[in-house]
Amino acid sequence: MLDVVVIGAGFSGLEAAYSAQQAGLSVAVVEARDRVGGKIWSAPLASGRGYADLGGAWINDSLQPRVWAYVQKFGLGVVKQRLEGRAVMQESQEKRFEFPFGVTPDFSPEEKKNLEYIRDHIQAESLKTGLPSAQVDNVSLDQYVRDLGALPKTAQMVNLWARVMHGLESTEESAAWFIDYCRRNKGLLAIRADDSTGGQHLRFQDGAQSIATEIAKLIGAGNIHLASPVASINDYGSHVGVITRTGKTFLARKCILSVPSTMYKELNITPALPQAVQEVTNNTILGDYNKAIVCYDKPWWREQGFNGYFASYLGPVILARDTSVDERKHYSLTCFVNGLPGRQWSKLPPHERRAVVLKQVAQIFKTDTKSEVFRPIEVFDQIWQHEEFSRGALAPVTALGHLTKYASVYGRPVGNVHFVGTEYSPEWKGYMEGALCSGELGARQVVEAIQRVPAAKL
Numbered sequence: 406m407l408d409v410v411v412i413g414a415g416f417s418g419l420e421a422a423y424s425a426q427q428a429g430l431s432v433a434v435v436e437a438r439d440r441v442g443g444k445i446w447s448a449p450l451a452s453g454r455g456y457a458d459l460g461g462a463w464i465n466d467s468l469q470p471r472v473w474a475y476v477q478k479f480g481l482g483v484v485k486q487r488l489e490g491r492a493v494m495q496e497s498q499e500k501r502f503e504f505p506f507g508v509t510p511d512f513s514p515e516e517k518k519n520l521e522y523i524r525d526h527i528q529a530e531s532l533k534t535g536l537p538s539a540q541v542d543n544v545s546l547d548q549y550v551r552d553l554g555a556l557p558k559t560a561q562m563v564n565l566w567a568r569v570m571h572g573l574e575s576t577e578e579s580a581a582w583f584i585d586y587c588r589r590n591k592g593l594l595a596i597r598a599d600d601s602t603g604g605q606h607l608r609f610q611d612g613a614q615s616i617a618t619e620i621a622k623l624i625g626a627g628n629i630h631l632a633s634p635v636a637s638i639n640d641y642g643s644h645v646g647v648i649t650r651t652g653k654t655f656l657a658r659k660c661i662l663s664v665p666s667t668m669y670k671e672l673n674i675t676p677a678l679p680q681a682v683q684e685v686t687n688n689t690i691l692g693d694y695n696k697a698i699v700c701y702d703k704p705w706w707r708e709q710g711f712n713g714y715f716a717s718y719l720g721p722v723i724l725a726r727d728t729s730v731d732e733r734k735h736y737s738l739t740c741f742v743n744g745l746p747g748r749q750w751s752k753l754p755p756h757e758r759r760a761v762v763l764k765q766v767a768q769i770f771k772t773d774t775k776s777e778v779f780r781p782i783e784v785f786d787q788i789w790q791h792e793e794f795s796r797g798a799l800a801p802v803t804a805l806g807h808l809t810k811y812a813s814v815y816g817r818p819v820g821n822v823h824f825v826g827t828e829y830s831p832e833w834k835g836y837m838e839g840a841l842c843s844g845e846l847g848a849r850q851v852v853e854a855i856q857r858v859p860a861a862k863l
């Protein structure tokens with residue numbers, strides 16, 4: 406019998422397995438997909454010009470120590486997010502404006518003051534510690550800022566934050582969930598920043614998935630079972646049995662479950678999870694968090710003085726960045742097609758999805774049909790809600806009121822089953838760093854639990 410069976414080979418599952426192994430435990434990782442990395446997936450460009458990161462891409466060297474330690478350990482090349490040039494804001498079909506990157510968009514003085522007031526309020530809230538109150542958990546983010554006096558344009562900007570950060574509308578997540586997310590992630594401004602103070606500072610030259618591939622090598626290919634979706638988990642008290650859809654059975658003293666909580670209800674866990682755990686996990690939702698990555702022969706937007714960043718209230722692309730890796734002659738714009746516009750866009754057939762993205766990019770950069778915009782060399786689009794083993798992104802979001810009501814059970818072990826995943830991380834929740842942090846903590850819990858109880862005799 407194994408010491409630990411880990412379900413899921415995303416960043417949290419791999420880190421949990423590797424940490425447990427480092428502590429001397431025997432492990433098996435059981436993964437549904439035929440690859441490791443979960444929501445980190447780097448697709449090779451047909452042109453050979455590197456990789457397109459269809460999931461997570463950005464990291465920070467000074468603020469995210471775990472992910473950065475792996476970058477150094479594995480000798481991975483990184484590139485700095487390019488910021489030089491003008492950014493664009495699309496307010497409506499008719500109205501767009503260009504602005505120097507990093508300044509508050511050019512609203513009227515009253516609107517600007519209002520936006521800064523709400524932003525500063527949330528930033529101040531997000532630098533506090535502990536959980537926000539149940540009262541704040543029972544109102545949506547949208548209602549919360551309106552109650553604070555947000556003008557329509559400010560409310561629209563807050564909605565853009567919710568779309569960009571979580572793939573949801575600000576009416577769909579609680580104010581407490583949003584503030585707690587900011588608290589765990591060094592504050593609203595650090596989350597939004599694209600320079601060295603924030604979460605979008607660096608990217609990988611050869612794709613973020615290289616970290617997962619390298620950790621998997623450390624764990625050992627023989628200990629990782631790909632293409633093995635878990636069908637059921639049985640906690641027998643003395644040990645756990647995990648059975649896959651392919652008919653394999655794994656017996657272990659402990660199970661670490663790294664699948665996003667929204668999917669626990671499909672895993673046939675016996676005995677059933679306690680009522681409160683079911684209540685909170687059955688009601689978590691995942692956002693519409695999609696990417697369309699448009700690759701070009703040359704970074705034509707730079708020649709026109711743009712840095713490739715744009716944001717839009719209109720959509721379907723709500724935000725885009727230059728994700729080129731010049732060292733690989735890879736020039737791309739990564740377009741986030743999130744929230745409600747993303748939900749609608751994801752229902753279109755592939756050729757229409759690509760057409761609307763290209764048309765919007767052309768509109769944003771004020772180019773015509775003869776422009777380079779319409780001559781991409783490769784286009785990727787990735788809809789995470791369509792993935793059977795992800796069902797959306799960024800991370801599960803608890804229902805209104807549940808974050809505070811179920812804080813004492815959410816993510817806590819139940820019998821021999823321990824839970825990890827970026828959603829539970831005290832630091833950088835929703836990010837690769839958070840997944841690593843949660844995996845490390847989950848492994849520590851299991852090591853301690855195993856040390857407390859002598860091995861069961863089967």
Ligand SMILES: Cc1cc2nc3c(=O)[nH]c(=O)nc-3n(C[C@H](O)[C@H](O)[C@H](O)COP(=O)(O)OP(=O)(O)OC[C@H]3O[C@@H](n4cnc5c(N)ncnc54)[C@H](O)[C@@H]3O)c2cc1C
Pocket residue numbers: 412413414415416417418435436437438441442443444445459460461462463464633634635636663664665668694695696789794795797798799800825826827828834835836837838839840
């Ligand atoms: C579009 C997008 C952009 C992002 N941008 C960034 C970014 O720039 N920076 C950043 O740090 N983070 C980013 N993220 C978030 C980051 O990808 C996640 O926080 C992180 O990868 C989550 O890791 P995890 O281990 O918690 O979950 P997951 O990666 O979801 O891992 C869960 C694993 O469980 C497996 N699984 C599911 N069901 C089963 C089953 N029945 N049996 C066996 N295995 C199963 C899955 O296949 C998966 O491998 C982004 C994510 C997306 C989608």
